[in-house]
Amino acid sequence: MKGIQLDLISEDKLDGMTSMEKVRLILDEVRNGKILVLEKGLTPSEQNKLIELTMTEIAPDDFSGIEIESYPVKHNDNLFSKLLGKTTLKTRLTVIGPASQLKTIKKDRDLISALVSP
Amino acid sequence: MGIIKSLKMNFTWFKKFFKKKRARIGIYGPPNAGKTTLANRIIRDWTGDAMGSVSAIPHETRRARRREGVTIDSNGSSVTLDIIDTPGLATKIDFHDFMAFGMSEEESKRRAKEATEGVIEAVKWLDDLDGVILVMDATEDPYTQVNVTVIGNMEARKLPLLIAANKIDLPTSSPARIHSAFPQHPLVPISALEGQNIDMLYKEIADHFG
Numbered sequence: 001m002k003g004i005q006l007d008l009i010s011e012d013k014l015d016g017m018t019s020m021e022k023v024r025l026i027l028d029e030v031r032n033g034k035i036l037v038l039e040k041g042l043t044p045s046e047q048n049k050l051i052e053l054t055m056t057e058i059a060p061d062d063f064s065g066i067e068i069e070s071y072p073v074k075h076n077d078n079l080f081s082k083l084l085g086k087t088t089l090k091t092r093l094t095v096i097g098p099a100s101q102l103k104t105i106k107k108d109r110d111l112i113s114a115l116v117s118p
Numbered sequence: 119m120g121i122i123k124s125l126k127m128n129f130t131w132f133k134k135f136f137k138k139k140r141a142r143i144g145i146y147g148p149p150n151a152g153k154t155t156l157a158n159r160i161i162r163d164w165t166g167d168a169m170g171s172v173s174a175i176p177h178e179t180r181r182a183r184r185r186e187g188v189t190i191d192s193n194g195s196s197v198t199l200d201i202i203d204t205p206g207l208a209t210k211i212d213f214h215d216f217m218a219f220g221m222s223e224e225e226s227k228r229r230a231k232e233a234t235e236g237v238i239e240a241v242k243w244l245d246d247l248d249g250v251i252l253v254m255d256a257t258e259d260p261y262t263q264v265n266v267t268v269i270g271n272m273e274a275r276k277l278p279l280l281i282a283a284n285k286i287d288l289p290t291s292s293p294a295r296i297h298s299a300f301p302q303h304p305l306v307p308i309s310a311l312e313g314q315n316i317d318m319l320y321k322e323i324a325d326h327f328g
Contacts, residue, residue, distance in 0.1 A: 043270075044267065044271040045274070047271075048244065048267070051238075052242075054209060054210075055234040056234070056238070058210075060213050065212070066209050068209050068263050070266060072261070073273065091270075099209070099210035099212070106259070108299075
């Protein structure tokens with residue numbers, strides 16, 4: 001059966017990886033034509049690393065970059081965090097694929113609608 | 119009462135004394151949002167100079183441009199900024215997109231290569247800023263990954279962010295859509311091209327980054 005491979009990567013697996021391991025895994029898999037769904041998403045600094053590395057790998061007629069879509073981060077500002085004066089950011093589900101195959105149709109705070117082409 | 123007043127005055131003096139003399143502010147956004155048009159307007163209004171050329175072709179700005187010591191006075195507040203006009207952030211750059219604007223293949227490939235370097239430079243600048251003016255095209259969907267990434271970065275670093283909802287001179291613009299997407303950040307609807315609400319933006323800049 002022909003088709004596009006879709007890998008859904010759990011929060012637990014992502015938690016056990018370093019930032020660079022995540023970025024490398026994403027780029028390698030996406031360059032192999034896979035679509036990845038990350039349960040937890042990437043931190044802002046990991047997103048920066050991914051953008052930087054993607055730019056270094058773009059090559060004419062070979063790789064034009066990635067399509068990445070994630071929901072805006074959530075603020076984890078429960079009472080305990082407020083008392084400590086700390087609010088942490090919670091990253092959310094993220095979809096990443098080759099720019100040549102994945103196209104976002106619509107996105108809002110809680111919905112990502114995308115088109116995948118072979 | 120007197121002690122509190124005295125403490126308050128001392129604190130104000132303390133704040134003024136240690137207040138940062140200059141804030142380094144980056145102008146960020148996706149390609150073609152109007153970053154350089156806005157940078158040009160700010161620089162022209164306060165120094166009489168210009169920052170860089172603008173174009174309908176994406177990634178016209180492929181090197182960050184910096185202008186130091188731009189003093190903005192608004193409503194009694196004054197702030198001196200180092201302004202960095204950054205290349206448009208993107209996660210994909212396809213040289214075919216430039217060919218659609220009539221460029222040759224060779225020229226398009228060169229522009230694409232320079233654009234990738236510009237994106238890397240824009241990302242690296244995020245580490246060295248005191249705040250960001252995020253320029254969004256008010257005619258477009260606000261939930262682009264570029265917007266989400268820049269806002270996430272600023273929130274993680276707890277740095278001030280001001281949203282300029284640009285292109286309100288166009289009939290399909292909707293700054294309200296941007297506000298409902300990112301209500302936690304101040305927003306000024308502007309037309310960098312025609313100068314609409316630009317004084318309102320200067321007031322917000324002076325209040326926010328001063």
